[in-house]
Amino acid sequence: METKNNNVYDIAVIGAGPAGSVFVFELAKARPELKILLIDGQSKESAKPCGGLLAPDAQKLLARFDLVLPKSVLEDPQIFAVETIDIDQKFVRYYQRYYLNMDRYAFDSWLLSLIPKNVDVIGARCKEIKKDGELYRISVKNADGEITFSSSAIVGADGGGSIVRRTFFEPMKVQYVAIQEWYENRGQRLPYYSCIFDAKTSDSCSWTIHKGNYVVFGGAFRREGCREAFAEQKSRLEAFLGNSFGEVKKTEACLVSSPRRMRDFKTGEGSVFLLGEAAGFISPSSFEGLSSAMYSGKLLADAFAKGAPHEKVQKLYRKETRSLRLKLRIKSVKRAILCNPFTRKIIMKSGIQSISPYTKNK
Ligand SMILES: Cc1cc2nc3c(=O)[nH]c(=O)nc-3n(C[C@H](O)[C@H](O)[C@H](O)COP(=O)(O)OP(=O)(O)OC[C@H]3O[C@@H](n4cnc5c(N)ncnc54)[C@H](O)[C@@H]3O)c2cc1C
CATH class of the missing domain: 3.30.9.10 (D-Amino Acid Oxidase, subunit A, domain 2)
Known part of the structure; x- marks a missing residue:
């Protein structure tokens, strides 16, 4: 799917936390021809509140990506x-x-620095997403004012307060x-x-x-x-x-x-996909969520890498996240x-x- 207009993308990702960054750098490597937009509203002053503890599962994932922490x-x-x-x-x-x-902000910034240059990264807050025919219109705001982008697919990697989840799906209970x-x-x-x-x-x-x-x-x-x-x-x-x-x-x-119930996990529908905490991928017992965020980012990138229509990508992503969903459901019993x-x-x-x-x- 090739696009010509500067403000029209194949995939717009809202959120450059661990889920969004891993998804984008893995997909940009696998499908460099895709036009990807990454929108993120985080700054040092508004950094994600977090314990910043990297659990063994997250360490193993970084090892699988052949990454070492600076x-x-x-x-x-x-x-x-x-x-x-x-x-x-x-x-x-x-x-x-x-x-x-x-230092959680340093960790997010480091992951973001791994994203290849062919991805457009914009520092702004997404205010609204609307379906407009075959495309989605995304309104964002930053110090320069308001800008609108269009995209064929939306990936919500925007954490617990996800605007993407709120707009398109049932919120987390x-x-x-x-x-x-x-x-x-x-x-x-x-x-x-x-x-x-x-x-x-x-x-x-x-x-x-x-x-x-x-x-x-x-x-x-x-x-x-x-x-x-x-x-x-x-x-x-x-x-x-x-x-x-x-x-x-x-x-x-x-x-x-x-997350307490299987239906609290939402991976997406049609051309809207959810990753990380927006999808409900966080441990309800310890709130450990960095590993699930990065893992879901990798799984969705792998599903997109196959170049199939969005419906097929959804199916594959849902199938591949099954064990993650089960693991987190079991953690709700531990909780x-x-x-x-x-x-x-x-x-x-x-x-x-x-x-x-x-x-x-x-
Ligand atoms: C207080 C606290 C402590 C935690 N401690 C730990 C811990 O020690 N270890 C651990 O593994 N997990 C911890 N977690 C869980 C972990 O932080 C999350 O599970 C993980 O960050 C989820 O990653 P994510 O990429 O899905 O979302 P996030 O990390 O939340 O990233 C979402 C990104 O989207 C951006 N964003 C959100 N809305 C918009 C918008 N409208 N427009 C543009 N950008 C937007 C945000 O600025 C952010 O950069 C903690 C959570 C909390 C709340």
């Missing part, structure tokens, strides 16, 4: 364990982890508001990396992570009263740790999806077990797979 993407310190805290039940357990601690605060690291005794449960303020989990000169405390909260729940959990955690986070240097928030105070207590008390002596009433 040192500039890594963040200080590197961690070996997660301190799991149940505030309500006053339990603490340590479990070994094999994550890489990264369960979405939390993820809130993170950044504090100066003054050497106060705060866990390097922790996973926090507090049934009183959230039915999900929270975390602390050290990032260079900062300590981040974040968590996922039900939409209604999320700010109050965050504030209450923070003070309960400070009381539990016997330490204060200190002055807030930065606050960030975004929606984060928590139900971990986020239930009773079953969590049994697991933590048993000490199974932990690397520390059982500590009570810390």
Whole structure:
């Protein structure tokens, strides 16, 4: 499908997070003749709120792409364990982890830098997408004003708050508001990396992570009263740790999806495709989503690489993501077990797979 008009593309991708970037660089390599537009609204100031931990599955994927991480993407310190805290039940357990601690914005920028020059990349926010005959009209806005593009296919790689998903499909049923605060690291005794449960303020989990000169405390909260729940959990955690986070240097928030049912995963229809968190590909138990985002990007690129009509690409992509969907569905069972105070207590008390002596009433 060759196009001549400058503002008309074969594929327009909304979102240059890990899903969009991997999709674009893999497809641009396989089908250099395609006219691809990548639209992204992220800047250092509006960077994606994230823990920035690269899990083993994501590391394996990068290895499969024959990619190695530049040192500039890594963040200080590197961690070996997660301190799991149940505030309500006053339990603490340590479990070994094999994550890489990264600067998330640096990671996204690095992936974006791998995209070949024949792709048009535009820094702008997509405001509206409308079907217009055989094409889709995409209105975007940036400092230069409003621009409209047309494209034969739309790829929504625009994360948890996806405009593409909202416009064309059923939204994700369960979405939390993820809130993170950044504090100066003054050497106060705060866990390097922790996973926090507090049934009183959230039915999900929270975390602390050290990032260079900062300590981040974040968590996922039900939409209604999320700010109050965050504030209450923070003070309960400070009381539990016997330490204060200190002055807030930065606050960030975004929606984060928590897929619970098979139909929460939506891969697309017709000429509209969804990737990464927009498709629901994120772990509902840990919110680990970088591996699923990159993996789905690769699978859709492979499906497009075959050069088939969009309907066939949809079918192939849906088929290839089946094991990913199943894996994430199973994680929602794990979530139900971990986020239930009773079953969590049994697991933590048993000490199974932990690397520390059982500590009570810390
Ligand atoms: C607080 C928090 C902590 C997390 N911590 C971790 C972690 O430590 N490890 C891990 O593996 N996962 C983590 N996750 C999950 C992970 O961040 C996501 O699953 C992953 O980023 C999804 O990648 P994506 O490419 O699908 O979407 P995103 O990374 O969300 O990228 C979407 C991109 O689209 C752009 N965009 C969105 N809307 C528009 C628009 N209208 N116009 C133009 N551009 C747009 C955004 O600017 C962004 O660049 C965390 C999530 C949250 C919320």
